[in-house]
Amino acid sequence: MTNRAALSRLSLNQRTTASWSLPEAVQGCVDAGLGAIGIWREPLAEVGLDEACRLVAESGLRVSSLCRGGFFTNPAEAPTAEARNREAIEEAAALNAATLVLVVGGLPPGDRDLEAARSSAAQAIEQLVPYAHELGVNLGIEPMNPIYAADRGVISTLAQALDIAERFDAADVGVVVDTFHLWWEPGVSEQLLRAGERIVSYQICDWITPLPADTLLARGMMGDGHVDFTAFSRSVAAAGYRGDVEVEIFNADLWAAPPTEVVNTMVERYLRLVQPYLGRDAP
């Protein structure tokens, strides 16, 4: 397999090279021979949606995800959250993104009712589905490592994300599978099989120890930590996933390094640890 063919499903999530603007990140993906890019809304806003669409179309890259919608769980922010999410759906549609990643949000300030927060997240998703359906956008529920259950995402397992997603058509609501969030989940390979076509994004990065002091930046380059990428990638492939594989790493050391070096390392690790276990590439 040529290097270009081997990289055809690899996607750079913008957060991995946080210092790059969207035009720089698009160029970085093209230069590295990647097939796709995962775009964040903040750098997207800096260039504007029209210019972003033009850049992406010109590059030939797929948009493997738009990050991110969600943050539904604070009742005080519910009206603005809905407006923000509708706007995100419009952007995802314009970019033809494979999914709009939903990080559902943590416990509301001073609130300890986890069940209620989980219910309100599910309800907020339900409210968004008609608009997403109308615009042909898939809403990807991202279960988050329990380390973030209090402050980022109250959906903690793939099983739990699927319990919500399965209430809707698979074309409308899927799940985002991120190794950092799910590597520890008991029975995760069975849940991946259960997910099947609902897997709309496969995000990869490693769980490293000791955990860095800032837990939001606690993610590692594939191979630097404890995740078994062979087993996990095989399970994702066995579930039928043939989409892009997005490298999303929040890490202060990586952010301080030259982005091109980070991309080179990411390519090398992907080719060694992940790509051989993904099954046949998408046609």
Place this chain on the structure above:
Amino acid sequence: MTNRAALSRLSLNQRTTASWSLPEAVQGCVDAGLGAIGIWREPLAEVGLDEACRLVAESGLRVSSLCRGGFFTNPAEAPTAEARNREAIEEAAALNAATLVLVVGGLPPGDRDLEAARSSAAQAIEQLVPYAHELGVNLGIEPMNPIYAADRGVISTLAQALDIAERFDAADVGVVVDTFHLWWEPGVSEQLLRAGERIVSYQICDWITPLPADTLLARGMMGDGHVDFTAFSRSVAAAGYRGDVEVEIFNADLWAAPPTEVVNTMVERYLRLVQPYLGRDAP
């Protein structure tokens, strides 16, 4: 209810007041009017088992747990692990501890096979059961927050701990329910009902954010974080648990404070946030 009756099920785990020796901790529990103490093997070794048994008997305290056995998952340490665990069983028997807490261990160094580590933990427990049974000691499997899945404990949920425990008689193998580890688990109240009489220890402390830099010391005093102690304690009571409630908090700030103050705070928080929701006290 008198204060003494209200505190009859409260237990101080020694790690909460780490600067106290075992004799100091025993005296601290007696002075505060607590019903029990959770003992750690290291401070136990400092005074010796015979002297510890004498101190505990004289104090009238129950031993709500002995911490801890386990650390089974590193094959290189398997023989010493078995010897250590047999010794811990003997100590738990001599102290008449309600359970020997098992922290099963993380991934072996350089190993990423989580399934294999989980299997080897279950096998090691199976090997210990006959000796524990002979000495009348309950082995309490402690599921640990996934934040520790790589380096401390590969059993990550109560459901998973029960899947192992249920292979054995309830008198021989139980589960340790710790709010820090389990507060986020989807369906945890159903799992507590499933556990029923297998709950051999209820440990409490809070999940605080931002998570302290040293994740081993990331636990908070009840009320300082996100755990809903009312709902959790009610679920533990609904499962039929009538044993001691052990406060186990690893936290550098608490360790720097005078232990008597820590105990006073712990008593106040317990009486306000936990005790009213525990159901009838044990006879």
